[in-house]
Amino acid sequence: MGWMMETYKGKKRQHYLEKHSISHLFSFPIEEFVEVREYKRDEWIIREGMRPDYLYYVIEGKAKIYVTYQNGKVSLINFINAHDYIGEMELLHEVYYTKGIQASAKTVCFAVPLHHYRKKLLEDTTFLRELTKFLSVKATKMAEKYSQGLSFPLENRLADFILQTADGDMYKEKHVTVCDFLGVSYRHLLHVLVQFCEKGYLHKEGRHYHIRQTDELHRLADVLKNGLEPGS
Amino acid sequence: MGWMMETYKGKKRQHYLEKHSISHLFSFPIEEFVEVREYKRDEWIIREGMRPDYLYYVIEGKAKIYVTYQNGKVSLINFINAHDYIGEMELLHEVYYTKGIQASAKTVCFAVPLHHYRKKLLEDTTFLRELTKFLSVKATKMAEKYSQGLSFPLENRLADFILQTADGDMYKEKHVTVCDFLGVSYRHLLHVLVQFCEKGYLHKEGRHYHIRQTDELHRLADVLKNGLEPGS
DNA sequence: CCCAAAATATGAGATATCTCATATTATTGT
């Protein structure tokens, strides 16, 4: 289990700080003590149950949030992408059960040391406003997912997931990850995928799937879009 | 559909402002332009799709957040209780599809006029920090509900719900509301409740249920508690 | 290059959950 997270130094660090400046997210200079870190695929950025000493801001890459239940079942809760914060719960709350966060691709993030900045962060309007926006979006998305997840069969949620994660017209996600994320059994996921192929929505090519009828998938996915768009 | 929301004036208003002071939530005096409103059971505090002009802070009562899907199905997303904010999404984001919020009991709340305070609120550290805490808790709860909802059968979620909403050792929630909240059909909810009675966990008395074996319900509900408690 | 582990596949039977049909009570408005 080598957890050899790499910290960029010198020129490389400087390059990231400049190219992906986060100074607009704070009203005070923060770069001096910020670490630039790279996590490799499958490395744990935060281990479940362990309080982190840093607030992270993701620059590039992709990670997954996991939680382990008492019965041993591990569940994928959400994805983390560029421009997301990690560890904000621990910054805000004294007690909080930390979830596990694992990089699913090479992930670069800024690590803001809390022992140094905690107080300043909690008094910084600019930072708090940004964080509040981030959290409100997160809360809304989770709320939507929740009601969607409970209200519709896999057929609809999978169609949506395929459209959201497709690489061009190819769907390439790993089944194991997906059935974890969508909370269904591997068997059933395959079953619905086969149906999609039989109906001609998808065509299996090797271990990937070619999207043949985007419109039909949209029809299925649209069922879980709520309400009207703002402005109507 | 009389929507005769009542606004307290004079002495009554003053009484609420003093007894449930919210001055600690802001670093500037806010009471001058705050309205104290009372919504009766089933009144809409915010109508779905309509942007509110106020930020609300609930003092007493209980409300429900609803969303309507394109297929016409209405889904209960969450409850709102005392000390919750309403309308924070609209304060933070220019575009946002507003969900419907309906009082499920007499509900008193403070209404902060945005046209007057919007700018000040977004620059107030104290307010933003409070709101951030509120939102982070909300986001976490939704995330937990989401993964729970997807991962466990109704038996477990219902046990948890019963324990959480029980009034002493009596469970009194309305079935219609519950099956909406838990995202299951009325038929199935009844089916599982009957099972609980047959197993002796509950005993039906009129339209309420007497909890007879808390331990057994806890055993079912504990399955969806994640991880270890902080500090272990 | 080989092995063990992970990921992919597929079948069959068991459950969980839904839909629809239909009655019987509350509740509410007038």
Added chain:
DNA sequence: ACAATAATATGAGATATCTCATATTTTGGG
């Protein structure tokens, strides 16, 4: 007090989804 509407109940058949068993293929490490 009455009619309309909502909430509660219950049965029966249809689906969605799960569990388990088992086989094949891919992948990563030594």
